[in-house]
Amino acid sequence: ATAQRLLHFQDRPQGGIAIVDAASGATLDTVHGEQGFLRGTLRAVVRERKLRNLTSDAPLQLLSRADGRLTLVDPATGSRIDLESFGPTNAAVFARWLPQGVKP
Numbered sequence: 001a002t003a004q005r006l007l008h009f010q011d012r013p014q015g016g017i018a019i020v021d022a023a024s025g026a027t028l029d030t031v032h033g034e035q036g037f038l039r040g041t042l043r044a045v046v047r048e049r050k051l052r053n054l055t056s057d058a059p060l061q062l063l064s065r066a067d068g069r070l071t072l073v074d075p076a077t078g079s080r081i082d083l084e085s086f087g088p089t090n091a092a093v094f095a096r097w098l099p100q101g102v103k104p
Contacts, residue, residue: 001063001064001065002064002065002066003063003064003098003099004061004062004063004064005021005022005023005061005062005097005098005099006021006022006023006059006060006061006062007019007020007021007022007028007059007060007061007062007097008020008022008059008060009042009060012030014032015032015033016030016031016032017030017031017035017038017039017042018030019031019097022059028097029096029097035093037086037090037093038093038094041072041081041083041094044081045060045072045074045077045079045081048074048077048079049074049076049077052076052077054076054077058074058075058076059075060072060073060074060075061073061074061075062094062097062098064095064098068084069082069084070082070083070084070091070094070095071083072094083095
């Protein structure tokens, strides 16, 4: 991995999602509206955790690799979502939360 960040995705009032850096506790972003790819990806993670009777407290790991691949890993379940498989526009939804100056 060339870059990584542990992230919490927290529901906010009126349907927003806060993206929080797990290490610092800083809110990196808050998104509103439909956010179809983001919400669909997070639903898949939540579904997998529920199947295993796990809480949603553990952060997700966003990994960028030297070859441009971007992966979202759930350390709680071991599941991986290769974000670049869904195209550059969808991968960019997550890429913006990598540490500054890092591009997938």
